[in-house]
Amino acid sequence: RTEIYPAQTLGIIGNENAVIYVLPNVGSYVGGDVLAGILVSGMYEDEDLSILVDVGTNAEIVLGNRHWLMVAAGAAGPALEGGVVKCGMRAADGSIEKVRIDRKTLRASCTTIGDGPPQGICGSGLVDLMAELFLCGVIDERGKIVSNASSVVELDGVKAYRLASGDETGTGRDIIISELDINNLLRTKGAMYTALTVITRKAGVSFKDLKHFYVAGTFGAYMDPKMAVTIGMVPDIPIRTYESLKNSAGTGACISLLSNRKRHELDDIRRKITYLELNVDGDFMNLLTASMFLPHTDTKQFPSVLRQRPSEGKR
Template sequence: MTTPEGPDFSLADVAREGLIERPGVEPATHDGTGRVDLAFTVHAKAEDGSALPPTQRGVRVPPGVTVFDAASWNGIAIDSTCGGHGTCHKCRIRVEGGEVPITRHDARTFTESQLTDGWRLGCLVHATRDLAVEVPPLTTRPKAATVGIGRQVILRPALQKRYVELAEATLSDQRTDLVRLTDAIDDLELTADLHVLRRLSTVLRESDFKVTAVVLDEALIDVEPGDTTAARYAIAFDLGTTTVVGTLLDVGTGTPLAVTSSLNKQQPFGGDVITRISATMMDKDALGRLQEAAGATLAELATRVCREGGVDPSQVYEVAVAGNATMTALALGIDPEPLGVAPFVMTAAQPPSVLASELGLSLHPRARAFFFPALGAYVGGDIVAGMLATGMDRDKRTRLFIDVGTNCEIVLSDGETILSTAAPAGPAFEGGAIRCGMRAADGAIEVIKVDPHALGDDPAVTLGVIGDVEPRGLCGSGLVDAVSELVRVGLLDDTGRLVTDEAAKEIAPGLADRLARIGEERVFVLHRPTPETEVAECVYLSQRDVRELQFAKAAISTGWTLLLEQLGLEHRDVQQVLLAGSFGSYLSPASAVRIGLVPKLPVLRIVAAGNVAGEGAKMALLSVRERAGALALLEEVSYVELSDRPDFNDTFVDQLAFGS
């Protein structure tokens, strides 16, 4: 199979490529731009089998994401045992609005009238347009859960509960209380800490020796009266520099019960890791205050997911935290200074297991916190979690994983060797250093389409705005779209310079009047509230903004270019590019290809991977094997330090141009 080379390939040529992502699935084509809205109506049953009132959830995702993944990433549980590969035929959903093709798996699974009613397998429905989706109640108590990018995880959580009924002691059976209990759970080599021993004899006798042992790995962390085996909860945290996401999980079923997010309370200390590290270097007390802020963020999310999920926080026994090396260090109160200065050294790759209470969380008093290990100072636990969620260590395809952000982490696997590196992209993607830049919040332009040949009332510039409100600024994906569209129509040349007014009038007469100046600097106006609004009051893209983006994308493409070179690979060899992280997942694949942020590949090979750090954290909670896999990545992945490479600067200069 030949692969089209440039960004301007025909979508029809590569429609078949959808097969790479989902074996056996009819390809759902999309042009790699924009957003889709999914309106979920979720049905559920109470413990007694009676129906609960349905809940409504709205979800906004990049086009092409499957309904199953979109639901999963947002904590909406859909039956599945195959991991979203179209084989278990369990992930039944009903598409209420919008037309969705019938796959051969759907035809085998549903009756004619069900198909007419809109029933489909959720893992096969690619959301290429807005849909209303009805999710039936869970029918199975699963032995496995689907998380991450189609990862099917056999449930074997570190957290186990065992209900036992013990014989009471006699003079001829004076076994200690602990031995009496552990003899009854003889498939585990349990160890008990002091806090359990302090209560053990009382709990056993007050509950007539009928108790539930709460076990984390092989540590007996509590003994609860009676049978509490149904209550097995844990929280997965994606501890981002900007945004922190918490997911409450029932680890017995793999079901997410609630998901919520908030800004990291460390924000007042600086928007990125370097400013926060600097804060600790300036002020002796800053580390303590940053640690408290991280703890307070996690604690608030824990409280919220427990309330939303209707779970007693004291029945949450474990948390997993995926964060970059600096966020991890700060949350644990480890001095981050060496992370911020060459030679960029971590204190330890694998943080020790700590009590959740040491982080400031009020969960079960002996609940533990697992922190993901890091590969390097700038390829942290969030990336290790993301590699787990995307199966970077298992998939035999050649895949490139890019987490776009201020610090951009890049992982390349050819199915044998796995390389990782970090690229200092700077704040452009988060709206920093961009004149009209802002975070991806209400009023941010996130999608831009430009039509230089628009006629009559058709708009020459179409904006997608978060919250569908008056545009206030430009977020990262909007910035990438803007630059990409201006390159596409020729208003930006390959070197990143806005063309002259004369050239603009020739190339795109309908857009030329949007080129303006603020002082000496040329700008392209994206949104002018009223015809009278001064240019400086508009939302615009400046020449300097374009330069910022050029530097950012060059840093990133230098990273994967050098990794590709190291494995002797060409762009076309990459079978899948995973765009991860809160920004990467919302990037328009077509624009990313066009500006050279990712290799020149068909857009269907560019996959929005969602919050893979959070997904990896869930996997670590659901499976000790997956957790061991995360630790094994420390050995399996080679970290490439770019700042040490003699060819870095040459490659970087090569990558600055958009034509490269």
């Protein structure tokens, strides 16, 4: 339940009458920020079926409607926060958020947060980049670089793609993505899609049943859902299904402070939730292995991506 503490007992200086509301947890890796996201989305009041994904250190997933809610968490966040990619960084000024690759020259054009010189690449930029590299035929289904384009370089025996040269960046260093980085991203996107697959199967529903797919957090604020579908990170459903909630944790906290009724509803939401442990699912590892290809080993799950891919002779 929602806990209430006098602010001064927690060492927070303020009005002596100020109180701190701590939103309830759901499980080991699912905290009050996820409940705040459920509150903001309104999925707990909706007859239609929805999914909410909050990508941070982990990827927390909520599936359900007004009658029931199921929650799971998976380790799909670190690569998208730049933690395991050499030129990765969090979404901040100077981070590349959008990437497009010229189909003839195979050179990248980048858009940064704040429109300044690029300093690194954030999660949404990484998703864009992988999708564009795949669609252009620079990388194959395994994430291996198969092009001899001028933007392809080799560093310490490992192939890499150069997004921006040092004279274009804010750091004076090239911004690149190597095959090792791509492999880490494949694991990340595979973990995300596998978690989504497991939770829907456990609930006895399919992706086609979803009327809303909410994406929360900083990643959700910048993510292009079409690109996320292209790499097989999220299901191939109508793009209009996807909706960004941006900073749903902050918005939910504000709503909780401003409305006693909404704050009390959080406890009702918590009671509706069933927590699912993904790692005890017997099919998890097999599903994960199948998901670590672009977009997936079962390409029939991603028909829109197949229509965009170049033929072998055009790569």
